[in-house]
Amino acid sequence: MANGSDAEYTAYVHGRATALRRTAYLLCGDEHQADDLVQETITKLYARWPKISRQAENLDSYVHTILVRIFLDEKRRGWWKVRLGIPPDRPAPVVPAHDVEERAVLRTALSQVPPRQQAVLVLRFLCDQPIADVARVLGCSEGTVKSQTAHGLTALRRILGDRIHTLGSIR
Structure with a gap:
């Protein structure tokens, strides 16, 4: 993206990352899987950014749609998806x-x-x-x-x- 839209994409993702991660966590219930969902979402968004940033009426809704569909697709994958148990690298909040x-x-x-x-x-x-x-x-x-x-x-x-x-x- 040579026309400066990289900066727009980066600003958009930084502004929405927390909300996307929260929604992803609420969907899947696992911190690491939520991070993976968000990563896949923003990767797909990056690939489509030049077109979507100009044409989407509601960019947030579009991005949430990507996130939910990735979650649903992942649930359909089934048995061949392997989950590794890795200890958390950040301290858990006191609740x-x-x-x-x-x-x-x-x-x-x-x-x-x-x-x-x-x-x-x-x-x-x-x-x-x-x-x-x-x-x-x-x-x-x-x-x-x-x-x-x-x-x-x-x-x-x-x-x-x-x-x-x-x-x-x-x-």
Whole structure:
């Protein structure tokens, strides 16, 4: 990108990296996988930057769509993806024990919900996105988002059982 758009790309990525990583983490529940999702997202964005930066009406929505689709594609890959257990290289933030337990319970339950329902629940409830935005990101109708939300919540209730009443607002 010789026309100076490299600087624009870099500025955009630096400004959005934290939000992208948060969304990626909420989708997958793993710091390292979230970093991989963000890396793949910004790599795809870089390849398309000259065209997209001029033509996209809502660049943030476009980038979130890339991120969610990469997450869903990764879930489809299945058994041949290898996960290595590597100890964290940064200290974990201090979080009250009950929050850690609640988050772990919710993360485990979310990981048992089908990927598309998981993406809908994360985007709707943890990222506070309206139905129309979630539909646009997933490339489906608003009705599909509503039904996926209902099915996902039903699955979470089934998985969590009595524990659902003890969980607070987790973000």
